[in-house]
Amino acid sequence: SQTIHQWPATLVQPVGSPLSLECTVEGTSNPNLYWYRQAAGRGLQLLFYSVGIGQISSEVPQNLSASRPQDRQFILSSKKLLLSDSGFYLCAWSARDRWDTEAFFGQGTRLTVV
């Protein structure tokens, strides 16, 4: 069966520090991968998605970047965190080239920038 791992679960970082959140998927190949952010009291916003290694699409301009160094690995990064980067970050995957499929989400990382 497929599983998605996301870590760390919680993170407190000072303003201006770097960030690296990692997400890995097991049990499937060539997944579509996604990073979403949920700000406090708000809905989910798609930040990045990837349809293959090295292929990253950004949905909103921001202080964050994403990379996909391996097929089942998706990394969210920042060189210098801002207070506004605080939120709940969720990684997700969906099957490639399947219209009739849902996205499966990781457990999330709660990031607090202080």
Add this chain to the structure above:
Amino acid sequence: AQKVTQAQTEISVVEKEDVTLDCVYETRDTTYYLFWYKQPPSGELVFLIRRNSFDEQNEISGRYSWNFQKSTSSFNFTITASQVVDSAVYFCALSEANFGNEKLTFGTGTRLTIIP
């Protein structure tokens, strides 16, 4: 561009009452998918249902039921005989069927509190 609106920010009902969560969507595509996810206090999103744009049949799964109406672009979710375990944030989402790129557009969510 696609958009999902969940006008109800928060709802509280007493246990055993029925409750309906509203979802209205906008899309230019004729082929699309609608979803409902549940986010319990632990934070992860739990998939509840997927419905494609060509299937307007209502669906029932235990105490849960979904009413899809293309005429009003709505995909409402009803919980019958609510229980405390139903307390969560519920998200409606839309995916346009672009092959190989199934991005989800989420609504802002409805926080449901079931009062014992």
